[in-house]
Amino acid sequence: MSGGRTTRLRLRLAALAATTGLLASGCGLESSFALPFEVGPGSIRPVPELTGVAVAVGSKDFTENQILGYLAEVALTAAGAEVRDMTNIQGSNSSRQALITGDVDVSWDYTGTGWISYLGNTEPIPDERAQFEAVRDADLTRNGLLWLEYAAVNNTYAFAVTEAFAKAHNLRTTSDMAELIRREPNQGVFCLETEFASRNDGFPGVAKAYGFDAGSVEVKTFGIGTIYTATSQGSCNFGEVFTTDGRIIGLNLVVLEDDRKFFPQYNAAIVLRKEFADTHPQVAEVMAPIVAKLDNDTIRRLNAEVDVDGRDPAVVARDWLIAEGFVSLPAS
Template identity: 55%
Template sequence: MKRLAALAAACAVLVGGCGLEAGYKLPFEVSPGSIQPEPSLAGVSIRVGSKNFTEQILLSYIAEVALSAAGADIEDLTNIQGSPAVRQALEAGDIDLYWEYTGTSWINFQQETVPIPDEQQQYDAVKKADLERFGIAWLEYSPVNDKYALATTREFADEHGLKTMSDMVALLEKDPSLGSFCMESEFISRQDGLLGAEQKYGYDVPDGDIKTFGVGAIYATLATGRTCNFGEVFTTDGRILTLDLAVLEDDKKSFPQYNAAVTVRKEYLDRYPAIAEVMEPVSAKLNNEVILELSVKIDGEGQDPAVVARDWLVKEGFVTNPAD
């Protein structure tokens, strides 16, 4: 299938089209906790970016609140559309840091085709390659491992006995009429997305079976059971729980490891090494269960992601809330 043009088009997005001129400060103040004021960061303007889905926005607010407690002057540039655009913004110096995933960098930025199954080895390889090729430094990776997955409704999975992606392929080979998919354009064209899964499972999804949506719309659309039987999801997204979706096991391991880590230009980190001292203990405290719980507060309960980020940091003792 000729889908790579979609990725090329995404890469052509100009940084100015990402809304990067519209940065703003956090809507509240925080005080130090275990994160203490860092003289080298006092008054330093740090522009924090993110991609345009819940987990990314949440992680970026966690970074913003933590660095604010250390004394930095934060500029919020979250919600940039697409991995290529936010990465371009980092390389160009339009943002100073954002959270990236090891698998995304390995497949899309390093142009590797074979993922490394071990988390640590995948991180080590990405860290080395990104520094040597692009001057991008990776802080220590988090236990958060946000993999791609395909999901369906609990009712559809039970009706057809679906537990794995191999089960799905067997079903669709038997009854192609059931093959309707909701996906976003970036996933369709990525080697670590649909392209790689098709190769691993030996099944090409016909273009006519794919309906394209934004990431956020896929979950609600999939849950109705009317528009598509299968949809692209992230394994740490809280809507999997709130909508009771059934995630299909990637039994042939087509999707790479996606451990999250803060990425920053090396020259910027060399100027402000305290960024790592602030962020790495925070990163180590995060895991998939935490992200799922916090995502439910945002997507299920409608809470402000900045407030959710602050309250988690307060709970863990990293910062304190002056209002308390």
């Protein structure tokens, strides 16, 4: 395939129940219509070894993972692969099972999810690199799954405050928050999700790790989706958030650094079956520079384009890849 040729990306907005037999295998995935658009080469050029190779790319059913899935789809299409869209699989376990059974070839997951939910460990590893390596080694040995190098995207818990509150109290880290609460307990007003408020690996554990009295503060409980708005509107001073959520940007919130690394590390990484990775090593080569470009600020902006601005995650992924020079629009 010449470098000037464009390739057609068929973005199937769910998965191919009838043609892949996934319903029969118990994953419960459904098919939908295809939304085709074209992409041309950029720094990603057609790869002879991938030309015409069928690659099923999956994702979970939330915005960030869908965007990550589409990044892989667009990139691999530009490299010449025949991409089958398996994004929007409901639930981590279903997404994982689709990868294990071979219904999906490429998917993104998170190191903390792998370590705790899939591999059954109870104690997270505080260091990002050590957590990744532990998951990588264990999942390869036990399940034949290969985790590629992780991204700087770390979708974990944190506390957020308004920009005005952060500036007024010189807040940058969770240690700064704890010091403020010890000094002025009345400032400790929290918006928390109900389960997080009572779990030892949630708020009580944070209070213990950072040395403030959880009983001295006021806790207001909300659904996780409403905490962002409640925090921005002053219903509380500190809100429980996910570090890569696009609403952080949309509502001008400031994320406090978890400087004592209390929360588990949830770095995003591409996962493949080792057999598939060994047969098609070019997939990892195509994706490596994209993974290296991703970080929390970048994915937060992309998430905001979907969740705040209402854009389609596939188009958001394509446009970012174009802006970064990985792919191009087709020549008119």
